[in-house]
Amino acid sequence: MVINPNNPTGVLYPESVLKEIVEVAREHGLVILADEVYDKVLYDDVKHTALGSLSTDVLTLTFNSLSKSYRACGYRAGWLIVSGDKSAAEDYIEGLDMLANMKLCANVPGQWAIQTALGGYQSINDLVGEGGRLRKQRDLAYELISAIPGVTCVKPQAALYMFPRLDPKVYPIKDDRQFFLQLLEATRVMLVQGTGFNWHAPDHFRIVFLPYEHDLRDAIGRVAGFLEDYRNRHAAGTPAEEAAVTPLKKAAR
Ligand SMILES: Cc1ncc(COP(=O)(O)O)c(C=O)c1O
Known part of the structure; x- marks a missing residue:
């Protein structure tokens, strides 16, 4: 589980550390859970690297939402990206789908806002610049x-x-x-x-x-x-x- 940028420290992990984490996961056959909900809340022109972009083989679940970069926590709208080698993870992904369908009671109107938010004017940049x-x-x-x-x-x-x-x-x-x-x-x-x-x-x-x-x-x-x-x-x-x-x-x- 990697929270980057981090709560509670406000630290942004350098790419070298992230690569080492990927290597540990690869070596031990671990799934990486990457919470990147603050990926646009960056100061001093630093750059965020998505963990999922650092490998094509390590199964990585990346979490994000409208809560922080778009200051819309009340919408309760987030998303999950599964990347890496999914061949051994069919059952796992089926389980995630089942959970999403049956248990989470998705906020569908809130989900419509996601695409617009991601593609639209990134007002967060005015706040952090x-x-x-x-x-x-x-x-x-x-x-x-x-x-x-x-x-x-x-x-x-x-x-x-x-x-x-x-x-x-x-x-x-x-x-x-x-x-x-x-x-x-x-x-x-x-x-x-x-x-x-x-x-x-x-x-x-x-x-x-x-x-x-x-x-x-x-x-x-x-x-x-x-x-x-x-x-x-x-x-x-x-x-x-x-x-x-x-x-x-x-x-x-
Ligand atoms: C690291 C991290 N992930 C997720 C959340 C919450 O996200 P959401 O409002 O989409 O559940 C927070 C909120 O404090 C957080 O600090």
Whole structure:
């Protein structure tokens, strides 16, 4: 299963990595599931490579939808492309067809929009290009988050997310789920803890930079206030687990 561009990191995998993934699948007879729903949400002129385009033999299922590049998630309209060598996959494909026919209750009017969307004016390009709303929001969120002491982040080149790291020396968090629940209660800003994405250590979190600039400033400002309070309490010798619990008047303001 490959999510490229990636949620939650906003990373775009280089072609060399994708080729290695194809090679692993080839060697072990695996089917590749490629979720490429953010394939048009790209910044800084980077290019996305479709995994399915890298081989003609490895069975690859590529998923996409109107939800992201066309901002039409309410339509519930997506599609699946099967590529590669299908000779050993007849039963599998029959199963997919059966599922589509019987179980998914397809949104037929929404499906009519797909062809028009794919062939029509690609309004996403205005949003991600220089001066575009998503591009500006990405830059602002990155700048504000990176300015918080002890917080570092890889600048996302795609999608709508970034995955900052909290330096454990500055933020010795033991249970990140609990920590971000406390942050939510104190600031009313919802972030997802890294372990929620199966990240192994309690030292990352995900930000969605979809809100408008004004709201991003407000929200990240509150997060910065919460983290500042945590640092002050921690530095003052309060045990790490309790540091986040104490009422956070500043952050709540
Ligand atoms: C990687 C990825 N795939 C798919 C989706 C959802 O797509 P859809 O609305 O078409 O179900 C999301 C939404 O967050 C996503 O992040």
